[in-house]
Amino acid sequence: MYRCFIFLVGLLFSLNFAGQSLYFPPTVGSTWQTITPASLGWCEEEIPALIDFLADSNSKAFIVLKDGKIVIEQYFGTFTQDSLWYWASAGKSLTAFMVGLAQQDGSLSINDPSSMYLGTGWTSCTPTQEAQITVLNQLTMTSGLNDAGNPDCTLPSCLQYLADPGTRWAYHNAPYTLLDGVIANATGSTLNQFYINRLRNPTGMNGVFLPLDYNNVLFTNARSMARFGLLVLNKGTWNTTPIMTDTTYFNAMVNTSQGLNQSYGYLWWLNGKASYMLPGFQIVLPGSLHAAAPDDMFSAMGKNGQIINIVPSQNLVMIRMGNVPDGSFIPNFFNNDVWELFNQVMCNQPCTFTPVITGSPLVCANDPQIYSVPEVAGSSYVWSVTGGNIVSGQGTNQISVLWNNGVAGTVSIVQETP
Numbered sequence: 001m002y003r004c005f006i007f008l009v010g011l012l013f014s015l016n017f018a019g020q021s022l023y024f025p026p027t028v029g030s031t032w033q034t035i036t037p038a039s040l041g042w043c044e045e046e047i048p049a050l051i052d053f054l055a056d057s058n059s060k061a062f063i064v065l066k067d068g069k070i071v072i073e074q075y076f077g078t079f080t081q082d083s084l085w086y087w088a089s090a091g092k093s094l095t096a097f098m099v100g101l102a103q104q105d106g107s108l109s110i111n112d113p114s115s116m117y118l119g120t121g122w123t124s125c126t127p128t129q130e131a132q133i134t135v136l137n138q139l140t141m142t143s144g145l146n147d148a149g150n151p152d153c154t155l156p157s158c159l160q161y162l163a164d165p166g167t168r169w170a171y172h173n174a175p176y177t178l179l180d181g182v183i184a185n186a187t188g189s190t191l192n193q194f195y196i197n198r199l200r201n202p203t204g205m206n207g208v209f210l211p212l213d214y215n216n217v218l219f220t221n222a223r224s225m226a227r228f229g230l231l232v233l234n235k236g237t238w239n240t241t242p243i244m245t246d247t248t249y250f251n252a253m254v255n256t257s258q259g260l261n262q263s264y265g266y267l268w269w270l271n272g273k274a275s276y277m278l279p280g281f282q283i284v285l286p287g288s289l290h291a292a293a294p295d296d297m298f299s300a301m302g303k304n305g306q307i308i309n310i311v312p313s314q315n316l317v318m319i320r321m322g323n324v325p326d327g328s329f330i331p332n333f334f335n336n337d338v339w340e341l342f343n344q345v346m347c348n349q350p351c352t353f354t355p356v357i358t359g360s361p362l363v364c365a366n367d368p369q370i371y372s373v374p375e376v377a378g379s380s381y382v383w384s385v386t387g388g389n390i391v392s393g394q395g396t397n398q399i400s401v402l403w404n405n406g407v408a409g410t411v412s413i414v415q416e417t418p
Contacts, residue, residue, distance in 0.1 A: 022315065023068035024230065024239035027204030030081070032223070035069040037345065046344040047072065053341055057305070057334065059322035060085055061222035064342075067315045068230055075222075076322070084207060084219045085321045088302030089330065091209075091218040094199070094228060095179055096139055096267035097236075100249040101198050108186035110135040110249075114175075117182040123159035135182055137165045138175045139266040140257040147172040152214045154178055169260035171279035171329065173215065176267065180209070180216050191216060203227045203238045222321050229300075229308045229317035254298045263289045269330065271297040272377075279329040289332055292339035295377055301330040309335070313355070313376060313415075318342070355415055363388075365405045372398035373413055380416045385409065 025032040037044050051074055054062050060079040064072040075081065087094070102108050108117060114133050115122060123130050123145060137143045146162040147170045153159075154174045162168065180191045187194055192208050195218075199205065205227050207220030231237075232254075236244025244250055253266040256273065261284075263269060263276035272295025275284050288295065293309070300308040305324040310317055324334050359371035368391060373381070375397040383390060383399050387409025393399035403409060 021067075022230070022234055024234075025068075025204065025227070027202070027238075033069045034073075035066060035071055037071055040066060040071065041347065042071075042345050043347040044345075046341070046347075050338075050341040050345055053337070054320070054322075057322070057324055059305070059320060061319070061321040063222055063226045063317075063319045065226055065230060065317040068233075070226075079321075081223065082221055084221055086302075086306070087218040087220070087225065087300075088304060088306045089173075090225075090300040090302035090306040090308055092176055092267035092302075093232075093300030093308065094195075094218060095176070095183075096253055096265075097228075097232070097244065098183055098194060098199060099135065099139060099179060099266075100244055100246055100253060102183050102187050102194070103249060104244060104246040105187070107188075108135065108182065110139060114138060114178070114182065117185045118178060122156060122178065123161070124156050125159070125161040129161045129164075133165045133175075135179070138179050138182070141169055141171055141176070141264065141267075142166050142258055142260065143172065143175040144168055145172060145175055147174075152177070154214045166258065168282075169258065169264065169277055170282070171277075177215050199228075199243065200224075202241055202243055203231055222319060225306075225308055225319045225321065226317060229310055229319055232308075233310050233312065233315065233317055260284075265298065269299045269301055269332070271295055271299070278332065290336045290339060292336050292343060296374070299335065301332065301335065303329055303331075305331040305334050307331060307335055307338075355413065357411055357413060359411065363401075363403045363409070365403055368400050368402050370398060370400055371411050373415060376415070382414045382416075384412045384414075 023033050037047065054074065055076050059076050062072065062074045063070060099110065103110055111134055113131050114135055115130055120127065120130065133143050142165060144161065144163040144165045144167060146160045150158060152173045154177055159174060183194055184191055195209065205220060205224035207218060207224055209216040209218050231243065236250050254268050255265055256262045256270060257265045261277040262273040269289060271290050271293050272288050275286050276289045277284055290297065294311045294313055296313045297309055297311045305320060305322050307320040320338065324331055355373040357371055357373055360369055363369050381395055381397055383394055385401055388401045388403040391400040391402050401411065
């Protein structure tokens with residue numbers, strides 16, 4: 001006879017975060033707990049080389065959070081903790097988050113035609129061609145609109161058909177910028193009203209979007225950028241306050257969104273994929289976007305080196321504001337250079353963390369069940385099971401468990417990654 005039971009779901013879900021729970025600074029004031037690099041076992045003597053590189057490359061601010069606490073916070077020149085700077089295209093990732101909030105509220109669906117919110121005639125395409133472009137295409141840079149000429153121009157005369165939506169990936173600023181109008185028209189709020197009410201106030205961020213030519217550009221201080229990174233690290237929850245509850249959207253946002261550029265989500269850049277594409281080129285390049293960075297990192301990146309790096313496996317957020325000499329649309333090469341030096345600061349230590357376990361909480365006695373965690377190259381996996389026996393898979397990212405006749409059981413894992 002099979003006897004079914006539910007094991008300790010609460011314990012399983014308590015393993016969502018790495019090592020320690022995340023710290024969140026108060027939403028008012030400048031209090032933010034710190035932790036020393038030495039207490040983490042980092043090589044403090046390597047920090048000056050990193051700071052010198054950042055200074056020589058026209059940086060304005062650099063912050064590293066570990067478990068939500070500040071480990072490194074450095075400002076350069078006359079730039080201070082209160083100074084404001086633009087996010088450039090790093091703001092795309094925040095816009096993607098706000099689109100998710102609007103969908104969560106029921107104000108829009110990303111599968112709707114963009115013309116439902118922008119009105120017909122927002123492009124120079126035929127009505128049939130235009131009706132095929134969706135909000136999802138805007139989020140994934142697959143609108144099919146021609147990005148030659150002035151890629152910032154949002155006038156209908158600039159937005160001309162080149163390919164069917166979803167068949168071509170191109171880093172095209174104008175369709176992204178028009179997501180601001182999608183949000184405003186769908187929610188009945190201005191872009192800034194929506195940002196302030198739904199994102200800025202609940203997290204203690206500051207700043208506003210300002211119009212620059214065809215674009216709306218977010219200006220904040222560096223700590224606001226770090227606050228947004230911390231929010232996303234915690235999967236859309238600020239401390240105990242849920243902000244994004246649509247887990248399906250969130251997971252899609254930070255994973256490969258289409259088959260053309262594996263390293264692109266919903267306006268987020270993804271590391272550790274088999275190939276990537278870069279702005280301005282129709283070339284698929286082999287390998288990871290940032291070879292020196294952790295494979296599970298995803299990033300918001302903007303012109304002149306505006307960066308938010310989020311590394312779930314290490315509970316780490318890194319932000320950088322400033323300028324870079326090459327003026328590239330996204331600072332992928334510069335970001336990799338930063339990571340090469342930052343790895344020396346961390347002494348290339350392995351990271352031990354507790355990832356989210358996937359598997360059924362409803363099990364039956366003498367019935368095998370599969371449990372797994374996302375695979376990270378080079379990791380070691382040590383599983384522990386009570387109330388059952390591991391049949392196979394110990395040492396890998398997936399195990400088979402044969403449950404006993406008890407009334408409860410647990411599954412846990414400690415994963416170590418280089």
